[in-house]
Structure formats: C-alpha cells, structure tokens
Amino acid sequence: MVDEKIHSNNTNDDDNWSMKKDKNFVTENIYSTESYSHHTGSHQLKNNSNMEIYDLDSINKIKNNNIDIDIDNGDGYSHDINSNGSGDDDEEEENNSRTNLLMNTRIHRKLVNRHVQFIAISGVIGTALFVAIGKPMYYGGAGFLLIAFAMWCVPILAITVSTAEMVSFLPVSSPFLRLAKKCTDDSLAMMASWNFWFLECVQIPFEIVSVNTIIHFWRDDYSPAIPLVVQSILYLLISVCAVGYYGELEFWLSSFKIILALGLFIYTFITMVGGNPHHDVYGFRYFGDAPFKKYFPDGIDRGAHIGYFQGFLACLIQASFTIAGGEYISMLAGEVKLPRKVLPQAFKQVFVRLTVMFIGSCLCVGIVCSANDASLTAAINESRPGAGSSPYVISMLNLGIRILPDVVNIALITAAFSAGNAYTYCSSRTLYGMALDGYAPKIFTKCNKQGVPIYAVCVSLCWALISLLQLNSNSAVVLNWLINIITTSQLINFVCLCVIYLFFRRAYLVQKDTLPQLPFKSWWQPWTAIFGMSCALIMIFVQGYTVFFSKLWNVQDFLFNYLMIFIDLGIYLVYKLLWCRGKDKFKDPHTIDFMTDLREIEEHELDHSFEKFKFYLDT
Template sequence: MPAMSSSPSRTGSSTAKFRHHEAHEIPAISSGSQHLHRRLRGKEVQLFAVGGAIGTSLFVQMGAVLPKGGPAGLLVGFLAYGTIILAVNQCFAEMVCYLPIPSPFVRLAGHWVDEALSFAMGWNFFLTMALGIPYEIVALNVLLTYWTDRVPVAAVVVIVMVLYAVLNILTVRYFGVSEFYLSFFKIILMVGLILYTFITMVGGNPRHDAYGFRYWNDPGAFVSYIVPGNVGRFCGVLACMVQASFTMVGPEYISMAAAEAERPRRVMRKAYASFVWRLMFFFILGALCIGIVIPYNDPILAATIAGTRKGSGTGAASPYVISMNHFGIEALPDIVNALIMTSVFSAGNNLVFSATRTLHGMALEDKAPALFARCNRQGLPYFAVVAAMAFCPLGFLQVSNSSATVLNWLVGVITASYLLNYFGTCITYLHFYAAMRRQGVSRDRLPYKGYLQPYAAWYAVFGTGIMTLILGYNLFIDEQWDISSFFLDYTMIGFFVVAYVFWKVFRRTSYVWPGTADLQLGGLKKEIDDYEEMTPVPVRGRLSRFWNSLFE
C-alpha cells in the first residue's frame, strides 16, 4: 500500500476536505489500518480493554487458588506478578502507540526481530484467544446452574455462539458501543463487590459481625501447599502467581483495537496509561477482597473446585456469592451472579474480536491463508470471524465432563500462551529500543514514553520467561507427577518452539540484528502520521465533551 504524499498542496486540500466529515468517515486507506475502519472512540477502546481483561478469572476462577496460598499468599502472589505485567505494559504501550497497525505486537515482531517469531506469536495468540472463547462459554454454564441445572449444556453453547456471531458480524462501531456498556457494568459490579467486602467486614451484614481480617488469623494467612513449612508456603505463593499470570491481562486487548481506533495514538496513549490504575486497581483489590470474604478452607468453595457439588449450587463458584449465601442475604447473590454472567459473556465477545483481528493481521503478511484478510464493506474480516467461532463447539466438552474439569483444562493450556506472547513482545521492544538509539530517534518524541526502559523490558523478559518455565512446578515435588497436567502446562511451549522452527526453515527467515530495524515500516508510519494530522477533533456537545475527556 503506497504511503500518502506529504506535499503541501495535497495535504492542505485533503485536510480541508476531511474537515467536512466525522473522523470515522475518513477512508481506511489513509490511516495505516489496511482495510479495517477506524471507528472506535476513546471510551470504547478503554472499556474494550477492561471488558477483555475482567471476566471469569477475576470473579470466579481466582477463588480456586485461595486454598493453595491462603489470603496473604493470594495477595502477595498477585502483587509480585503485578510488577511483571506493569513492565510488560510499558513495552506494549511504546510500540503500539508508535505504530497502531492491525495486530501490532505480532507483526512488529516480524519486522523488528524475525518473521519466525512473528509466526509463532501470531498463531500462539490466535489459539489463546480462540481457546478462551469456549472457556467463557463453560463459565457461563457454571454460573447459570446457580439457578437451575435443567438447561441443556448444548443449548447454552448454541445460544452463546449465535449471539457472538451476530455481535461480531455487525459493523465495528456497533460492536464498540455494545462492549462499552457491557464493560461499564463490569466496573459497576467490581466496585460494588469491593464495597460489599468493606461494608460486611466492618459489621454491615445481617449478623452485625465485624469479622474484619478474621480469616487471616483463623484458619490463617498462608497455606503450606504440597509440602509443610516455609517451602510449602512458598509453593502456595507460586500457585497464586501462576493464577495471576492467567488473570492479570490487558495490554494485548488494547493493542487489538489499535487499527480501528479514531486518532489512534491519542486514544492508545490514554488507554495504556490508564491500565496502571484501572485494571491493577481491580486485580489487586480483587485478590485482597476474596481473601477477606471467605476462609480458604470453606467447604462449599472446596466442593465447587472439586466439581463434587451437584445441583443448583454448582453455580455459586464465585467467592462473593458464597459469602452472601453464608450471611443469608437474599436477592443480592442472584443480582451478582447475573452481573457476573454479563461480564463473562462480554469477555468471550472480546476474545472473538481479538482472535479475529489476530488472524486478519497474520493473513495480511501471508502467515495465514489469504481469505482471512478479506473484509466486507463495513471493514469486517468475516472469514476470520468464522474461523474464531469454529472453536466455540469445544464448549460441548461439558456434556461428558464436569464444568470444573473443562475449565481447568482450558486454564492450563491458555496460561502458557499469555506468557509466551508477553515474552516475545518484550524481546521485540528491546530490538525497537536498540534501533531508536542507533538511528538517533529520541524517545522524547514518542507518543508514549515508558518508564525505566530498557530495564523494565529486561525485567519483563526474565519474569515472563521464568513464569513460563515454572507453570508446572508442582508436578516435580513429592510424587505429584501427572502426565495430563504436564501436557496441559507445557503443550503450548512446545507448539511455540515448533511453529518458530517450522517458519524459520520453511521461509528461511532472517534475524534482524538489534539497531537495524526499519522503524518506518515501509510507508505505514507515514500513512498514520498523515491520518492523524488530517483527522479533525470530532464536534460534540458539552456533556459528550466532558464524558469523552475522561477517556481521550
């Protein structure tokens, strides 16, 4: 795709022409979006990132690790991994704001490190997102059984598939609006659960029991997991860190909207900057709250995790719902469970979007079949949507296995995938940083300048690398070996290596030495520069300006 001319006459005439239109009507060919349409506004991008990151794991799955680490172990584990994900966020932010193109972190790995790395990251991330879709569908069924277990599993899977298909076939503008409101409900829910924790712990509950941090003393703050003593308590913290590596996500979801955002550098910069306080606020406080509202040896929680609790109570997998039932609070558990269901549905919808855009981005560079690059008149890669939706039938695994078992399978496979892509992204950033230094590009001119670079990137490389290797650490301690768990924990690592070697040999790709990367990416950077220069600030009313100032 040729870059736009930078001559004064053409730029001036184009600017005058575009000022008569809204930003979302500017042709995609001028924006570096490569057939996608830039129609997502700042508020939609930011809450899209929240919607993708906050889902089943934060409300339900996090409770499964509480018996392994205890309330203090859960909090320490999330705090420790939180430093790693913050460093990862700095790497994503600089590169994506600099070049907001389709599937940015996947494609930039090919241009700045090695096409083989891009191939491995792309397919790994696509599978991560695609396998996450049935995970959310299974979780929806688990939550539904809170009221009844008479709804056939197959019916739940089919209904959710149809809804996801409809929402992702519509124009991205409508998708963004729907996700905005669904994600807004998530924020209200999370804030409400934090307030619930505080109010009940100081005595605002039907029993007027100011239990505070009682469960940190009885049964205790830490759990000796697998082996007794301090080593066991350390293993418990590690288990919580592993859960955190699956729960604390977000930078990659922001990046997936880069090619469809209005004024992308401004919108992306705000979205990445807000990740630090918005999502970390929810993750860390969520870990603290779960350790307050119920003890780690709660029998209902244990039965739910083991999948042995039958009937309508199976859906009470959320520690918050368990706590409300203990207090005999009426109606509120039903409301919370229903809101968690909308949250889980939204997370799955986000995964369909991200899987679709990843496949589309790979197809643009011949790393996936060409038909996945095709878009309709609305700028939607419809064949890629079909490919992502093809993974939904994995939700039928619940028919012959318990939902808890299927959730554990999917968590085991997906966790390594997240870490591997973070690892590859940080490697890409180090090459980007080296190229800027050698080519005399000042980081002060970047749309987003990360803190403590390149030290943060090196910290993230080692942190994600180590976390990837210790995912199945428990299998090597005191006769804990289990062949199925081993494959769940490490299969994606093997897939990543095989994909890298395959593309390296098949395409004979070349390694891009640090400092030699093309920072202009052909003409794409110029296209984005021109697009942002010519894009007018949308004219909005006073209330709309105030609302959007919070996000743009």
C-alpha cells in the same frame, strides 16, 4: 512524510475568509499541537512533532467548501481530498462496497478513548476475578493471595509499558505482531502471531464453558450445546456489525463488570462494619483466621517452609492466569480514532484501574470469607459450579443474605459473555493482521462494508466448538484444561512482547533522527523489558510444576501445561529451517521501514485535523 498541497478553485483574494488578525485556532492532535494562524499574506499549519509546515496561502472560499487537497504519500500517485475530509478514492471505494460486499481490505477507525478502555478491561476481567479466585485463597490463604497478586502486577507493569511504547508509535492492526515481522525475523513473528491467535481463540470456549457452569448454579437439566449455540450466534451477530456499534455494546457490557466489582467492594465494607442480618462487626476477623496456609499438592508433608512456599506458588500461578497486560489494548490500535493520542492514555489508565480491581478483589475476598471456611472447602473439593464456589456468595449465604447470590450469578453471566465477546474481536483482528503480513491466507484480509474482517471472525469463532468437550467430561475438568493452556500461551506471549520490544527499541534508536518522537516513553529501558521477560519465562516452567510429583503425574496434565512450548518451538524451527531453508535473518535496524505505515496514520490524523479546521472556519 506526507506532502500536502492545497489549491483553491477561486483565486480572488478579496473573497478570502475573514478572521481577526493573528487569531489562533488550536486543535489537539495526537502527541503534538497543530496551530492554525492567520497572518497577513500567510496561512500555516505547523505540526510541532515533525516540524513540517504546510502552506495554506492559496486558500480561498473555504466557507463554500471549495477546496481540493492533493496528498503525495510517496506511492507515486496524487490523492485528492475535498474539504469534508474525504477523498475521491474513499468515495469510490464506498460506492463499490455497496455492490461488492467483500471488495476491500481496510478496517475503519471508529473507536474512541472510552471504547478502548472498556474493551481492554472487558478482555481481562472475567469470572476468574470473582469465582476462581477462591481456589488459590483456599490453598494459600488470604495473605499469600494478596501478596502474590500485588507482586505479579510489577512484571505486568514492565510488560505493559514496553508494549505501550511500541504500539503507540505504530498503531496499526495487530501492532506488536506486525512489529515482530519488521524488527525481528519472520520465524519469530510467525510463532508469536500463531501463539497469540491461539491464546485468544481458546479463551472463547473457556468463557462459553464458564457461562454453562454459572447456569448450573440454578439448574443443569439441559444440554451444554445450548449455551454454545446461543453464545456463538450472538458473538457472530455482534462481530459483523461496524466496529463503532461493537465498541458501544462492549462499553455497556464492560460497565456491568465494573459495577459488579465496585458493588462487591461496597458489600465488603458494609458487611464488615456490621451492616448484615446478623449485625456482626467481623472486620478483619476472617482475613486473620488463616492468612498464610501450607499447601502440599500430593498430600506429602515436606516441612513447613516447603508448605508455605507452595501455598504462595498456588496464588502466584493463579495471578499469572488472571492478570493480563496491554496486549488487549494493542489489538484495538488499527481501529482507534487518533491512536497516537488515545493509546498512551489508555495504557496508563487501564493498568491503574485493573491493578486496583485485582488487588482490591484479593483484599475483599479475604475479608468476607475465611480461607478455612467449611463451605469454601466443600465447594473447592466438590467443584461446585458458578457462583457456588465464589467467596462472595459463600459469605452472603453465611450471613443469611438470600437474594444477592442470584444477582451476583446473573452479573457473572454478563461478565463471562462480555469477555468471550472481547476475545472474539481480538482473535479475528489478530488473524486479520497475520493475513496482512502473509502468515495466514489472504482471504482473511477481506472486510465487509462495515470494515469487519468477516472471514477472520468466522474462523476464530469455530474454536467455540472446543466447549463441546464438556459433553463427555465435567465442566470443571474442561475449565482446568483450558486454564492450563491459556496460562502457558499467555506467558509465552509476554516473553514475545518483551523480545519484540527490545528489537524495536534497537531499530528506533538507530533511526531516531529521522523518525517522529515517541508518543509514550517507558522507563529504565531496556532493563524494564528484560525484567518482565525474565519473570514470564520463569513462570512458564513453574506454573505446571505439580505434574512432576510422582503421585500426580499423568500425560494429560503434562500436555495441557507444557504442550504450547513444544508447539511454538516447532513452528519457529519448521518455518526457519524448512520453509525458509535457514535464510531467514534478523532485520538490519538501519533498513527497517517505519515510514510506510506512519504515512497512513498521518493521513488519518490530517483528515481529522482538517475537519476541526473547517469547523472553526464555519463558526
């Protein structure tokens, strides 16, 4: 534990700060309450979570900021912190960073709760929620679409609460990946790290291609390289700024997504009750037109039951691609201010908001557009770009509303750009965390003076070049390839999250008496994690099942659906058998070291709490 010894540079007790006797100063800190009390001859700071008492008896002349704090963090050195909460080491590091741009490997904790929530929402909500959602509705009907999305939210909840428990406990950079190294074996940690980095990186070109297809709604007489260059430059410029500025920008970009979703909800309600140019009170007419449809991917009728089941599967597969869990929140953990307080709230709030948006969107598209609509059928068969295949836009055109489709298209460009921006952030921080654990070259730990891992950002952005595939292929085809790769990688990541959690839980229970309490505790463990893992594991093999129909078989589709399974398995086996020569063993839960990282977090919390303490003294 952190041992704080506070010394005054003046020992004259007569000059001590004055307060009313027994006056309490209470600040909220992480998962506990710290109380600052003045008693006769005693000043104490008590952390209720760890039951540690810090002696403040010798504080004098605090109003004059004449305080030194020595922190012994267990490394054998004494670190001085002055009254403004900053240390001599930090000041020296800041001065050095002015002359050496890439001298340090420390990122900065500047993100607050609203940043975390909106960045997480931004990473999950993209064009799929507004455009691609029309395709599964066409295959399975509005009823199956709503049921499938609602059902998939259940395993996502199981995975999210499992992730929240371990990430809130140890909120470091790339937390669940670094916990994989601590709690499992290095081979699994290596595989999970590279899979997640690949998952984040491949979504950057996906969003770039999405922007290109959206622009095609208006015109296509330009090179696809133009949006690639423009977006890549913007992503780079945004990413090299301090994380606080990034958080503010992403906060406003994400706000547009939320406004778009809420605006479409309002549009649905107003038009269904007759607020449209035709004054047609259509209510749930379109939803009931074809709520459940039979779907035969290869065109061979195998019976009604098989047809309905495949219609449902088409919707469930889309849900497994569209709905993500808490991994995007976890990637922010290393740069969040007061993470053990903020993250538990963020996990719960983001899941609820995303669930409302996903299920609400499924309900709305079924209300405004029939699954058998002729325009929707033509848009799916012709792979119309951008908003042209969105059920909302088709509804607007059917009702004779001519301006809103362009407004929606502009909003979709913002949504796609924001999602790509979030993936750039997450992928660079993932690579940074991998480098800290030795799974990537150490050069990727280097940060500029704003605390941004600049080399990791540049390498992650190189994946944007994959979007150039659309120069030789239709944009819709490239999008389909990327969707298949992303879906598989995302499902594998869900399995890894649950496995890592089970090992983390084992280690925590063994060391429970010597560790702080969990800031967030999930329910019905370990069965919750096992349930989430089982669902994700099943979907890994189900999501590409259509490729095995004789009429639909081709090597290209098979590879895009299942290649990541073989790549990840290869990484695991090569690292374990060849690199480690079979010596890589699973960690002993009794010897796993959580305290080293917890000390750093506690120092951050102490700095923040001392700032509040000083504020009260100055008032």
